Amino acid sequence: MNDSTPVLHAQTLVKAYEEGNNELEVLKGVDLTVHKGDILAIIGASGSGKSTLLNLLGGLDHATRGSVSIAGTSVASLNDRETGRLRNRYLGFVYQFHHLLPEFTALENVAMPLLIRGEKPADCQARAAAILERVGLGPRLKHKPSALSGGERQRVAIARALVTEPALVMADEPTGNLDERTAAQVQALMIELNENLGTAFMIVTHDREFASRCPQQYELHDGLLRRL
Numbered sequence: 001m002n003d004s005t006p007v008l009h010a011q012t013l014v015k016a017y018e019e020g021n022n023e024l025e026v027l028k029g030v031d032l033t034v035h036k037g038d039i040l041a042i043i044g045a046s047g048s049g050k051s052t053l054l055n056l057l058g059g060l061d062h063a064t065r066g067s068v069s070i071a072g073t074s075v076a077s078l079n080d081r082e083t084g085r086l087r088n089r090y091l092g093f094v095y096q097f098h099h100l101l102p103e104f105t106a107l108e109n110v111a112m113p114l115l116i117r118g119e120k121p122a123d124c125q126a127r128a129a130a131i132l133e134r135v136g137l138g139p140r141l142k143h144k145p146s147a148l149s150g151g152e153r154q155r156v157a158i159a160r161a162l163v164t165e166p167a168l169v170m171a172d173e174p175t176g177n178l179d180e181r182t183a184a185q186v187q188a189l190m191i192e193l194n195e196n197l198g199t200a201f202m203i204v205t206h207d208r209e210f211a212s213r214c215p216q217q218y219e220l221h222d223g224l225l226r227r228l
């Protein structure tokens, strides 16, 4: 992928869910291009299709019509295994609930995506430790998720998304489960990581104030994505 290739490109994406005899068209033709280093917020009412959109863009679900390209490769031409490989190489994901493995430490959780790739355990540990330091969790490497605060768990989840050095992190309400102050700290962290690592971030949020601090803001409404 050269610098001018978009990390993500979606064209006239349509997603319809079958509901008995009815069809619910959630997305009605969404266009979006994300470049290296972009940071964009997506807002929209509950049920407007934000998570649906992220799943399509991340190659986790298939569109009814339209196309998605990740790092210049059209997902439509790939099988599930190849899509998975493309996703693992270029994208990272953070969710509202951290989805950390409870029986593993912060360090082990963050090292996991690298271990799964078959990299050397010592390298995995070193890289996981470095990124945990980076998100301010140097003193918490050996803690299990149950021994971390909500904000710390989301920092671990962000570190896990970043450890593979993705071009883009897609975050679905990453601060939706945090109190206002902790949410603000995690939001500031994502903006700082974007500025300093150059990782692109696409963040679904209900927080309009946070959205307004992101250079690009979009609203999903009536199945269409509109730049604000």
Ligand SMILES: Nc1ncnc2c1ncn2[C@@H]1O[C@H](COP(=O)(O)OP(=O)(O)OP(=O)(O)O)[C@@H](O)[C@H]1O
Binding pocket: 017, 018, 024, 026, 044, 045, 046, 047, 048, 049, 050, 051, 052, 053
């Ligand atoms: N697998 C599915 N089958 C049928 N309908 C679905 C499915 N997934 C989502 N929907 C419907 O599609 C619409 C959009 O859902 P989605 O989860 O994308 O909304 P959202 O914008 O993420 O909402 P929230 O802010 O509450 O997370 C909703 O009406 C939902 O009921």
Ligand SMILES: [Mg+2]
Binding pocket: 050, 051, 052, 172
């Ligand atoms: Mg959602």
